[in-house]
Amino acid sequence: GQSLEQPSEVTAVEGAIVQINCTYQTSGFYGLSWYQQHDGGAPTFLSYNALDGLEETGRFSSFLSRSDSYGYLLLQELQMKDSASYFCAANNYGQNFVFGPGTRLSVLP
């Protein structure tokens, strides 16, 4: 089967750094994406890792280790607007995306 695991909730304060982990078990793994979804909104793309290592996009960074079937999303200089759900998604055989259950991030003042 295919499955991804993430922590269900994470809480941090404004200005802090938070890391959201994702482990996956999928066949035909091509890469790992991260999406942000605010309540009532659509998932929006944050980053994608096809190769091992760190990808940096502004305040957000994402890491992938294929040998460990593990990745994480790093959010720096947290802002209140970062409060949302974050999903990792495995690119499955280059065909579709299998999403994790999501991590709800709460940023406190």
Next chain:
Amino acid sequence: DTGVSQNPRHKITKRGQNVTFRCDPISEHNRLYWYRQTLGQGPEFLTYFQNEAQLEKSRLLSDRFSAERPKGSFSTLEIQRTEQGDSAMYLCASSLTNTGGAAEAFFGQGTRLTVV
């Protein structure tokens, strides 16, 4: 381009009725996906199209569900004989895909279905 558009945004229907949703993807995107999402869960894959061809359908998808993408443009998702368990947000996404697959999918705002 205004992004991925889904209609209607909300649908309330009685159990046993048929419903149809429409998705208009980003115009140059060759791949279109349908997902279902319930509260507190991640999007669950339903099916996807490469141009007009439906290439994969989730094994979890009941035969009451059918999707089409005529001419490789917009897509429709029909649910026949709706059940209360079908109540969910139905998300459409599109991507521009090469042989390595897509890194990024663009999602619409979804159609929220409530079956009463």
